[in-house]
Amino acid sequence: MDSLNLFLLIGTGLMFTGLLLGSLSARFGVPSLLIFLVVGMLAGEDGIGGIDFDDFSTAYVIGNIALAVILLDGGLRTRLSTFKLGLRPALSLATLGVAISAGLVGAFATWLMGVDWRVGLLLGGIVGSTDAAAVFSVIKGAGVKLNERVASTLEIESGLNDPMAIFITLMLVGMLVDPDASWGASMLLTLVKQFGLGAVMGLLLGIVISELLLRVRSNEGLHALLLCSGGAMVFALTNLAGGSGFLAIYLTGLVAGNRRGGTGDNVLKSMDSMAWLAQSGMFLILGLLVTPSRLTENLPWALAVAAFLMLFARPVAVWISLLPFRFKAREEIFIAWTGLRGAVPIVLAVFPLLAGVEQTYLLFDITLVVVLISLIGQGTSLRFMARRMKVSIPPSTEPRQTVALATPRDRYLLQFEVEAGAKAVGKPLTELSEQDRTPLMLYRQHQVLSPTENPVIEAGDLISWLAPLAHKPALSDLCHYMSQDEKRYYGDFVVLGKTPVAQLVAVYGVDAPPPLWQGLTVAELFTKHVGKQAVVGDTVRVSGLRLRARSVEDGLVVMAGLKLPG
Amino acid sequence: MRVREILTEARTHSGVQASSKKQLLDQVAQLAAASCEALNEQEVFDALVAREKLGSTGIGEGIAIPHCRLGHCQQPVGLLLKLDTPIDFDAVDGRPVDLVFVLLVPQENPEQHLKTLSHLASLFNDDDYRNDLRHSQDTHKLFQTAVESEAELRLAS
Numbered sequence: 001m002d003s004l005n006l007f008l009l010i011g012t013g014l015m016f017t018g019l020l021l022g023s024l025s026a027r028f029g030v031p032s033l034l035i036f037l038v039v040g041m042l043a044g045e046d047g048i049g050g051i052d053f054d055d056f057s058t059a060y061v062i063g064n065i066a067l068a069v070i071l072l073d074g075g076l077r078t079r080l081s082t083f084k085l086g087l088r089p090a091l092s093l094a095t096l097g098v099a100i101s102a103g104l105v106g107a108f109a110t111w112l113m114g115v116d117w118r119v120g121l122l123l124g125g126i127v128g129s130t131d132a133a134a135v136f137s138v139i140k141g142a143g144v145k146l147n148e149r150v151a152s153t154l155e156i157e158s159g160l161n162d163p164m165a166i167f168i169t170l171m172l173v174g175m176l177v178d179p180d181a182s183w184g185a186s187m188l189l190t191l192v193k194q195f196g197l198g199a200v201m202g203l204l205l206g207i208v209i210s211e212l213l214l215r216v217r218s219n220e221g222l223h224a225l226l227l228c229s230g231g232a233m234v235f236a237l238t239n240l241a242g243g244s245g246f247l248a249i250y251l252t253g254l255v256a257g258n259r260r261g262g263t264g265d266n267v268l269k270s271m272d273s274m275a276w277l278a279q280s281g282m283f284l285i286l287g288l289l290v291t292p293s294r295l296t297e298n299l300p301w302a303l304a305v306a307a308f309l310m311l312f313a314r315p316v317a318v319w320i321s322l323l324p325f326r327f328k329a330r331e332e333i334f335i336a337w338t339g340l341r342g343a344v345p346i347v348l349a350v351f352p353l354l355a356g357v358e359q360t361y362l363l364f365d366i367t368l369v370v371v372l373i374s375l376i377g378q379g380t381s382l383r384f385m386a387r388r389m390k391v392s393i394p395p396s397t398e399p400r401q402t403v404a405l406a407t408p409r410d411r412y413l414l415q416f417e418v419e420a421g422a423k424a425v426g427k428p429l430t431e432l433s434e435q436d437r438t439p440l441m442l443y444r445q446h447q448v449l450s451p452t453e454n455p456v457i458e459a460g461d462l463i464s465w466l467a468p469l470a471h472k473p474a475l476s477d478l479c480h481y482m483s484q485d486e487k488r489y490y491g492d493f494v495v496l497g498k499t500p501v502a503q504l505v506a507v508y509g510v511d512a513p514p515p516l517w518q519g520l521t522v523a524e525l526f527t528k529h530v531g532k533q534a535v536v537g538d539t540v541r542v543s544g545l546r547l548r549a550r551s552v553e554d555g556l557v558v559m560a561g562l563k564l565p566g
Numbered sequence: 567m568r569v570r571e572i573l574t575e576a577r578t579h580s581g582v583q584a585s586s587k588k589q590l591l592d593q594v595a596q597l598a599a600a601s602c603e604a605l606n607e608q609e610v611f612d613a614l615v616a617r618e619k620l621g622s623t624g625i626g627e628g629i630a631i632p633h634c635r636l637g638h639c640q641q642p643v644g645l646l647l648k649l650d651t652p653i654d655f656d657a658v659d660g661r662p663v664d665l666v667f668v669l670l671v672p673q674e675n676p677e678q679h680l681k682t683l684s685h686l687a688s689l690f691n692d693d694d695y696r697n698d699l700r701h702s703q704d705t706h707k708l709f710q711t712a713v714e715s716e717a718e719l720r721l722a723s
Contacts, residue, residue, distance in 0.1 A: 078585075195595060204685045251677060305577075324571045421627075421659070422659075423659050423660035423661070424660075425658075426661075478660075481630065481659075482658070482659060484691065486699070487626070492625050492684065492687035492688070492691070493621065493623060493624065493625065494621040494630075494658055494685070495620050495621040497622060498622045499619075499621065503616070503619075504620060505622060506635075507617055507620065507635060508680060509676065510676045510677055510680070519691065544676075544677065545680075559621065562621075563676065564681070564683055564684040564687070565680050565681065565684070
């Protein structure tokens with residue numbers, strides 16, 4: 001009995017310490033994942049804890065379950081509008097990009113360490129995918145708001161590229177274990193099966209699960225658990241059928257998160273703790289699994305591989321994969337730098353160990369160093385890079401709460417706090433109603449005021465609206481105070497998207513615009529310049545003026561800031 | 567260009583009454599034409615209204631800077647108006663406007679005029695400058711403040 005309690009004490013003690021430190025990590029700009037990993041390493045055989053843990057199969061099982069939950073959570077949080085924006089570039093990065101970076105790292109590692117080319121390529125595959133958990137948590141933790149095109153591309157990429165990396169790894173492990181295995185057509189078939197089955201099963205079963213859950217009406221905590229277990233079922237089922245379970249569970253999350261108004265805030269909050277549990281548990285175990293003293297043996301090689309990946313392989317892969325899309329060079333540099341590696345590579349590095357491939361400790365150790373360097377180097381400099389590469393935009397006012405109603409469709413309860421100096425201040429409550437958008441109540445100093453009393457809005461009031469989710473930006477704008485920095489960012493004057501460029505030039509223009517722009521409106525000019533969908537923060541230069549998209553609806557610029565020279 | 571180079575006391579008005587944005591622009595056109603022979607009232611009004619159609623020139627915090635280019639204008643002309651009761655101006659922050667600086671510029675030298683406009687915007691974005699203007703009781707004081715407070719603020723012009 002005592003041993004059980006001792007075991008429990010150690011396990012929960014580690015968890016508690018890790019979570020406590022992890023919750024502080026945002027203040028230091030360190031990814032929380034790194035802290036879990038370090039706590040695990042400290043508790044391990046070379047650290048102060050001295051726990052000797054080298055059960056790779058347990059770590060593998062936990063790693064798989066945790067990854068599945070993290071991907072499910074990521075999918076739930078991805079809005080379909082965002083998904084549409086980032087899907088195609090992300091897909092290109094997840095397939096072509098992973099293949100290129102795996103190939104480059106493979107060639108480099110083969111040359112550097114003089115190993116069999118298959119071992120080299122295996123390493124490339126293992127470290128090939130960016131990590132959803134790392135990317136999501138670092139972007140959130142860095143306290144920056146990224147331009148939507150970049151953010152959605154990165155997030156979706158990290159959700160989609162695991163199947164590719166897993167495929168490459170499994171293929172090479174198979175080749176190394178059984179050198180006579182046939183390849184060519186059958187291998188291609190496996191790839192198609194992984195992606196095809198993963199996508200189809202994830203989407204279909206996702207619909208089934210979300211429909212079922214919409215009918216059950218359980219409370220939020222239970223709802224999140226049902227989602228998790230349902231998602232895990234999809235994961236296992238797809239894997240059994242030969243598809244990619246990771247892709248399937250991400251898509252299941254995406255479907256459940258968007259179908260019929262999606263999941264409410266409270267479910268997401270419960271899911272959040274699931275994802276934290278998964279992340280922290282996984283990284284603690286992985287930290288325990290590592291033997292830091294052994295890492296130094298191959299340190300020079302590992303550092304060289306990490307540097308090659310971060311400074312050459314990833315940038316080249318990003319550049320080539322994004323060629324068909326209209327990304328700015330600085331956006332591409334940022335995407336290349338944000339190729340964070342996390343749990344997936346470490347879990348993948350366990351694969352060959354379990355399969356009994358030779359030299360796999362070498363791979364495991366190198367992978368671990370690459371992940372550590374990536375988390376430390378790239379993770380901590382994210383905020384700086386976002387500013388430097390001008391992909392961050394001023395934060396908007398987010399709703400305090402978002403609650404989905406089961407019926408009617410697409411109606412949400414959105415609660416905002418009115419900031420001092422915001423547009424809404426000084427207006428009577430009923431004036432804030434519009435088509436489909438109804439203010440329901442105002443909360444001020446422990447008092448609930450209804451629209452019938454029609455109170456005049458003051459700073460600090462909490463206002464609840466009933467509105468579709470598409471109205472969120474407009475409502476957020478009403479309650480938002482424009483700071484001086486924000487004004488400087490967008491420019492002093494505004495121009496409506498429907499303004500003809502010719503008129504703008506007539507009022508301000510320094511030189512005549514190119515004849516190509518004849519008859520265009522400002523919104524069309526943006527579309528022409530940045531591709532089908534403009535996002536807030538996009539800029540266009542017109543005869544000496546700089547226009548910056550300030551509000552965007554359905555990919556069209558509604559209002560642009562005008563920055564004058566001088 | 568600085569405020570003292572484009573504004574005169576004759577073109578400074580406090581205690582202005584206006585019922586709407588359009589009516590205010592109408593008054594501005596009248597005042598501009600009255601103070602400057604080269605300017606035609608209807609032309610000024612049309613040009614200002616045309617500019618407002620592109621998007622409001624209300625830059626927030628109760629400030630509006632209506633502006634336009636005019637063919638007959640010889641040199642930049644500024645007008646400063648202080649309203650008794652703030653009016654709705656479709657400003658970016660939705661707040662009613664009570665301080666209006668009008669800038670009318672010639673067609674030539676667009677770069678220089680854009681710089682002047684940009685200078686005015688940053689001037690009026692300054693909390694102290696706005697406060698000083700709002701606390702000026704009469705036209706004379708308003709003009710003095712507009713010119714003198716600018717000198718204290720070391721903004722690049």
